[in-house]
Amino acid sequence: MASFLDRRSFLKQSFAFSALASGFHTLPALASAPDPAARHVLLVGDWGWDSNIAGQARTAEQMVSYAGTHQIRPEALLMLGDSWYGPMPHGIHDLRWKVQFEDMYPASAFPGPVYSIMGNHDYQRMPEDVTKTEMELSYARQPGTRWTQPALWYTFDLPQANPLLHVIALDSNTTQGHETNAVDFTLTPAQQATQLSWLAAELEKPRRAPFLVVLGHHPIFSNGPHGDHKTLIAEWEPLLRKHNVDFYFAGHDHDLQHLEFEGHPTSFVCSGAGGADLYDLKIPESKRGPFAEKVYGFSHLEATPDKVILRHIAADGRVVHAFSKTSKGAVTILS
Numbered sequence: 224m225a226s227f228l229d230r231r232s233f234l235k236q237s238f239a240f241s242a243l244a245s246g247f248h249t250l251p252a253l254a255s256a257p258d259p260a261a262r263h264v265l266l267v268g269d270w271g272w273d274s275n276i277a278g279q280a281r282t283a284e285q286m287v288s289y290a291g292t293h294q295i296r297p298e299a300l301l302m303l304g305d306s307w308y309g310p311m312p313h314g315i316h317d318l319r320w321k322v323q324f325e326d327m328y329p330a331s332a333f334p335g336p337v338y339s340i341m342g343n344h345d346y347q348r349m350p351e352d353v354t355k356t357e358m359e360l361s362y363a364r365q366p367g368t369r370w371t372q373p374a375l376w377y378t379f380d381l382p383q384a385n386p387l388l389h390v391i392a393l394d395s396n397t398t399q400g401h402e403t404n405a406v407d408f409t410l411t412p413a414q415q416a417t418q419l420s421w422l423a424a425e426l427e428k429p430r431r432a433p434f435l436v437v438l439g440h441h442p443i444f445s446n447g448p449h450g451d452h453k454t455l456i457a458e459w460e461p462l463l464r465k466h467n468v469d470f471y472f473a474g475h476d477h478d479l480q481h482l483e484f485e486g487h488p489t490s491f492v493c494s495g496a497g498g499a500d501l502y503d504l505k506i507p508e509s510k511r512g513p514f515a516e517k518v519y520g521f522s523h524l525e526a527t528p529d530k531v532i533l534r535h536i537a538a539d540g541r542v543v544h545a546f547s548k549t550s551k552g553a554v555t556i557l558s
């Protein structure tokens with residue numbers, strides 16, 4: 224516990240310090256004008272609400288509209304987990320795949336691969352014998368599908384040739400602190416340990432792209448109701464710091480966030496506002512930020528060899544937050 228507190232103390236966020244140290248300032252023109260010559264990726268999480276899909280529909284329509292307006296042809300979509308709340312009684316043939324995936328995020332706008340990671344709601348039985356995790360991995364094995372998840376944890380490059388981003392996609396459904404019952408389950412302790420060893424080994428490999436990205440459904444740090452994640456702080460955060468991981472992208476909290484910590488190389492981004500019910504933030508951005516907002520929306524990552532711009536886009540089309548990060552780690556708030 225002492226080391227946890229020490230680390231938390233060291234991580235004590237100081238936006239004022241960060242602002243002074245890295246020259247944060249507002250550059251609204253850059254925030255609103257994507258560069259069509261750059262490489263683009265859209266991220267969205269927590270969209271698979273089963274009782275009311277109005278929020279998902281509004282957000283997905285804006286993703287299509289945004290890509291069209293800015294003439295962006297995304298390399299990929301990144302789905303940050305909780306893709307399927309509730310039962311999927313017909314498995315890969317369930318109508319929800321057409322309604323809530325294929326039609327919401329159409330191949331006409333998003334022809335590239337759609338990379339998926341598992342959220343806690345994906346870790347549920349359907350409630351038949353087959354789990355939703357097995358169903359999603361099966362959907363990805365179908366010939367010609369855009370849905371891409373070869374394993375519970377895996378890596379990929381964006382773009383696939385001459386990559387700008389190397390992405391390590393993880394399964395954050397750790398055993399600690401999660402309810403398990405007849406419906407809900409998690410990784411086993413053995414799987415969790417195996418993944419952690421694999422992650423450490425992956426991060427030891429030489430860099431293969433200017434930017435290194437880690438994905439996990441659960442935020443490590445969050446201003447939302449789920450808060451900071453003690454297990455991920457203990458197991459993953461030291462590795463992100465040691466290996467200068469540029470971005471950690473998560474969902475789980477149904478909001479849009481961007482957190483920076485003094486002296487930490489990683490920008491922590493939450494994009495879990497794709498459709499499920501929104502919840503109040505627990506910590507305002509004035510206390511820990513620079514940004515946290517309870518709003519439906521998605522995120523747009525624009526990459527060039529020396530800079531990434533990350534924009535949070537609300538479902539009504541507003542750019543609610545944007546920042547850039549250079550390959551040397553300098554963060555600038557753009558809006």
Ligand SMILES: [Fe+2]
Nearest residue numbers: 305342343475
């Ligand atoms: Fe979740």
